[in-house]
Amino acid sequence: MISSFSVRLCVLRASVVLLLALVAIGAATAAEPLKWGADAEGGAPYIFLDPEDVSKTKGFEVDLAAALSKAIDRPIEFQQYPYDGLISGLNRGDIDLAMNGLEITPDRLEHVRFSRPYYVYTLQLTARADETRFQTVDDWLKLKLPVGTLSETAASRYCEKNGLPLSTYDGQVEPYQDLALGRLDAVLADLPAAVAYARSNPALKFIGDPIEPGYYAIALRPKDEELAKTIDAGLDSLIASGELRRIYEKWGIWNADQEGLQAARSADDFLKQSAAGFSMANVFSSLGKAAIVTIQISVCSMCLAMLLGLTIAICRLYGPMPIRVFAVVWVEFFRGIPVLLLLYVLYFGLPTILQALGLGMTFAPSNIVVAIIAFGLNYSAYEAEIYRAGITAVPQGQWEAAASLGMSKKLTFKRIILPQATRIILPPVTNDFVALFKDTSVASAIAVVELTKQYQMLAKSSLRYMEIGLATAILYLVMSIPLGYLARRLEARWGKSL
Incomplete structure (x- = not known):
């Protein structure tokens, strides 16, 4: 039979253990890091x-x-x-x-x-040290010159409110680099960032007093x-x-x-x-302007890619051995590297290399021009392979028949081979064009405000992802569906309908 003393001792021990456990849990909770x-x-x-x-x-x-x-x-x-x-x-x-x-x-x-x-922040306008067109913020607002700033900030909202041509960046270093290279005429950013990246840079200067105070x-x-x-x-x-x-x-x-x-x-x-107030009319207006940029990049890039792709395909099929090797290297190189890497190298790396060679600012293209070049080079590798496959798919007898009629190889290719190859390559080229519309979203890495970037800016500032996302999807469909319809009409007209 268990004595009362043993029972009390067990209860006491249990109480002590429970108390220690509660203390430990409380201490752990209090010390849990934020x-x-x-x-x-x-x-x-x-x-x-x-x-x-x-x-x-x-x-x-x-x-x-x-x-x-x-x-x-x-x-x-x-x-x-x-x-x-x-x-x-x-x-x-x-x-x-x-x-x-x-x-x-x-x-x-x-x-x-x-x-x-x-923290009480203000916005500080920065320009190049040799800038003479404006000396105050009011002068700058009247000229409406291209300006860079961080996305989703008070500075970007201030620029949008005043209708300024805007390039938005994800980091604080890049806008000041582009300003020094001449790609921008000014940078508007919070004063702490301006102090860190512009005050000690002899190539840059502050313009006017800080404006638009706000709070972190x-x-x-x-x-x-x-x-x-x-x-x-x-x-x-x-x-x-x-x-x-x-x-x-x-x-x-x-x-x-x-x-x-x-x-x-x-x-x-x-x-x-x-x-x-949240206005879908304003949203569609902003998205429409960004869609124009997307169309501009897509169309220009695809034209460049098709021209380069056809040239590379011809070089690979009919050129001498050194030219064929060059064409193979071109295809493998631009098909094997990410387009994002190409954008960074062309936009940030190339001007730096030219400066190191003593060529100064002789080549500092805008972000849209760089995007067109980068996508054109990247897609040219894919187009070259599509054209090569389409050309080789034309039966060899077509060449022989043209030769029997006394046609030169150049004329045969132009009049006989290429038109037949075009019917073969049209579907995959159309697919690439539609894909390019969507791939232009990568251009936001070099401050291009295309359709997807504009969606991100609007959605993240209002936190209305679904409504604005639906509007953006509609615009992408409006751009891509007519292209597919046109391709099917051309295929039907050329005797190869789906």
């Missing part, structure tokens, strides 16, 4: 890879996250996340907070709970109100202690505008306006 989403590809001075140790990141937001972690007594761990997907990733639960120069805007307020602001804040899920209050309290303590100012001074981005942070309590203190 996942901070940001894009290290964005560049300085926000967050970027440390050049001395690429396994680490640095930037003023990295320092801010470390200071905030101490202030709220909870670990904050960086997680790489694409900038344009931060809001979606936050609401999906991939990350707990987003801090990456996110501006407080009415459309974002519909989907996230912003913390109290941690940390984005959290609306349901995480307790966490948001904790973050707000942590930011309050950093501002009151002067730690926030010390971080900003370290990175050279402290200015008089930041004095206003002390009095601010929430995002609503800065933003007292409602979200802009």
